Amino acid sequence: MIRGAIQELFERRDLLYTIAWREIKVKYKQSVMGMLWAVLMPLAIVCSGMIVRFALASVSGKKVELDDLTSVAVKSVPWAFFVSALRFGTTSLINNAHLVTKIYLPRLIFPLASVSSQLLDFSIASAGVTIFLLVSRDWAFSVELLWLPLLLATLILLATALAILFSAASLFLRDVKFLVDVFLTFAIFFTPVLYDVSLFGKLAPLLLANPVSPLLEGIAAVVIHHQSPELPWVAYSIAISVSLFAFALAAFKRLEPLFAESI
């Protein structure tokens, strides 16, 4: 069943591309700032993160280091991608109800297109961060940077898996949409975006059990500290993401025949 689904997706890859392009195009229509929003949204998170950092530092009486600030920047951008991918992914089927009920097309395309359209914003914002890094410090290439593609790929896979799962679930029960919103609002407290895991000392594993945490920590370690990520935790995140993705695909394909009459 899953192989059939992937084959069908491959056959309709032009459609996936077109729908993702539509999402991007429509998002910035009649907006003066346009694509700039792709940079401004993560920038807002980065700024608030820096304020939190300054506040923490002044309470504990320590000096704020540049590394702390860049680490916030480096982690905020992937986090902003994760949040918006889930948010848009969750509503992707409901928002395309007229297509789901009236025309047959592989419905997996909708959550996938939502995540893909967020990828564009993500790459624009990442380019911004890269420029910031290049300007703010003498930044050199290191072998550890080779970990970065794996970490990002895992993050994208995890976001895709959850988007697929939530899009189907919210089609049957609109409650899911609200739950995801609430969950994403508070998730920043359980995810080391504005702070580092090391802050928690012995409780750190509890925080790392969140599969996003090892990835964000890993990205910061690789990009800023030129260190390898903590491999057992990264392996844990990969395992969770891959199995969640397989589960999401299977569940989605199982529920798909009911979509048109349940939406």
Next chain:
Amino acid sequence: MVDDVLRVDGVYKKFRRGELYGSLRDLVPAMVGRVVRGKKPEDQLDQRDFWALQNVSFDVKRGEAFAIIGGNGAGKSTLLKLLTGIMRPTQGAIRVAGRVSALIEVSAGFHPDLTGRENVYLNGAILGMRREEIRQRFDAIVAFSGLEEFIDTPVKRYSSGMFARLGFSVAAHVDPDVLLVDEVLSVGDYMFQRKCVERMNAVIAAGSTVIFVSHNLRAVANLCQRSLLLERGKVQMIGPTEEVIHTYYERGQQARPIEADRGVAITEVVAHDETGRRVEIDSDSKLCITARARANTRHEDMTLVIQIVDEHQYAIFDTCTQRLGAGALTLDAGETLEVTFELDLALGEGTYHVNAFLHRYLTDRRFDSVSHAATFFVTGAHELRGVANLHPRLTMCKIGSGKSDVEGGLE
């Protein structure tokens, strides 16, 4: 069979009335009940369930034009949704060899904020075309729609007619193995409709399989050899289109029972010729319209009105018992009145519908009204076009020779 491009085998579809889950209070017991008692067998009906389709089977051969005919609520749309794969049958199987494309909701894929050009690409992709294909056919699509001037305007500024035309133009340029067509032939003005019918003929001639669902039965009869008659979710007959349409209209003229809470109602309207033949009426014969009204309680001061409308719902004839000098009609409880109007058939070839009304005498207050109570075709008047048959006769002579060369009549 190898030749079958589409095969529908014993298909059932169950739907549920009302909301799926009204509230948490309903949802929790429903879930618990499902876990404890296990899932219900699929072929059983819950009290809120009903069958939209029951035991539907047919097959369509490659290159055939096939029509699905039926009144409102017969299950046509459900059947189309199953054929396209939007829904899955509760029971039974549907097998399609090749790409199915639907000319249904042709503008569903449009996004109002995008321009016509962008929407052509978007809708083309949704309907299953590759980007390369769309690029090649782009000019043809725009030319077909006649919207060259507005192609870079957002479609939210389009009129609904322009919207539908662009939608149809994209859809008409997809080459599917099986094409499903639902009511789209009513898009746009007369010229555009003619273009659509020509395009359909070209698609059929090119060897595509086409399945039509339409109320425009004349168009169906011209395009399809074979048809299926669907009634309340069941197949009534499959056969040559002419016969199926005949049966469809004949069944439409069957007597309706009067509901217990109605005081008085029209129970039956039949259009027939003097020999009793229904549906196809020859232009040489008389047209009789027989209507029956039945009263549950005593009603006085009534008039029975009949009206004949053409395919465009334009009323071309209207008369009533009062104007014909019958006086006020009175019906006692349990009585049935039968009225027959005998008319000279001065109509051209075409499809006509009979509407019947039961009015209060000398006023417009309605006791009952039935539109399209009966439908008939006029045949055998090849020599003329239009709705009126003015029985033309021809006289010709050459001026100057002094005597007439030709004198003849056509009746």
